[in-house]
Amino acid sequence: MATRVAAIPPSAPTRRVQTPPCTLVVFGAGGDLSRRKLLPALYNLAMGGTLPDRFALLGVARRGLTNEAFREEMRAAVSEFSRRRLDPELWRRFAEGVDYVSGDFEDGASFERVSARLQQLDHRFGLEGNRLFYLATPPTEFGTILRGLKRAGLIHPPGAGPWSRVILEKPFGRDLESARSLNRLAAEVLDESQIFRIDHYLGKETVQNILVLRFANSIFEPLWNRKYVDYVEICALETVGVGTRGKFYDQTGVLRDIVQNHLLEVLALTAMEPPTTGGADDIRSEKLKVLNALRDPWSDTIRRDVVLGQYRGYREEPGVAPDSMVPTYAALRVFVDNWRWQGVPFYLRTGKKLKKRATEVSVHLQPIPLSLFGRPDVCEFVKPNVLTLRIQPDEGIQLEFASKVPGDDFMVGALTMDMKYTEAFGGEPPEAYERLLLDAMRGDATLFSRRDWVETSWGWIDPIVRYFEEHAAGPFPNYEPGSWGPAHCDEWMRGEHRTWREP
């Protein structure tokens, strides 16, 4: 059943923020991230008219390339990966502000060249000295780049005058210790207000919509707690495998790759208390409280609360060890021990090479206390209500509820009310990187991970990761590509007297 949704009329006040002129400097330009995500995002912002009028992009990488060759590569990347078709005239105008500097990040002279080129760009386009540095490199390079920037005088302290900000791409470390040292290193060069740690999940429209759904609709708040919610499922299921990232993934695994960041972020937005204001720090502080309330994993409960898997064929992927015990699938039962959620299980589930791609949050409400519709075959159809936020694909919100089936018999049917984002708002939602790049240019850190968040999330997941590094979760591989994951994970859920919701 589809529901018509009236979008907010265009006359309603909207939050339009001016984006100041700036240069975006991408270290590691030409790599996968800039080709697949950053360039297409910038191009789409240009197409939507939201990129500042005065803007330049400076790519920095080791490869010796001319400006022309770099622009050509970026044009090819945009044609391949942009959600909108490349318009040659728009690209021509956009590419006028695209430059490239080659150099080794270890070499101070590279930063001198970057500095000189930035001054030229400032002069040419009137960019007022504002700079956003994007470190699209492995984290092992962060220290070298940050120190190089500092030594070349490219980082201005926050305050009046031109601003300098740095975007760090995940992973932010691989455990609590490395996250702390990364944070210390960044703090040597930057103030926390200048650091933008990207978890691209937060830039997804539908992830942001969790906040709007919860706090702009009074219908949900009274139900959003242990009195009415039976359990919550949060899943991020992927059909893809590790592809060309085998080497990285085999040192990372699903707990570090998706659970520590994306799933905990979505969990926090789902479970958090209303913030005092919509400001970045109020929202981020409320999210942090959720992390602080997570029940600590104890070594004697980890095996009961966590199920891991590895897809058949993973060990044959390029870069993966032939006897790898790294998990590509995880299901966790998590408790948020606070007044609102005490006793309500949150089931987190994610994996690669599964049957269907779907990221969803499903809030399962408690069953009705008593069926008034006596006959057993009628009761069978009185299913508990489920509110599902479809984060991707087919973005939307659906509510499952019971209704009388028309007719002279008393039959109860299960119905679904479905709001589809594309139908309601016309068109696909923008890509996460579009929103995040724009927010960083505007200095809005709401959708970026704060230092304390990063360290607290590692502190929570570290014991789980370590436990399975010391105790085999296997035998692996234990699930077939194209399945729903390890069969014993379904049994595990049945043991909870529940079944996974099929997306």
Ligand code: BG6
């Ligand atoms: C990345 C992970 O952070 O998120 C990948 O490293 C994963 O392993 C990806 O595939 C999923 O993101 P999305 O936006 O495709 O759901």
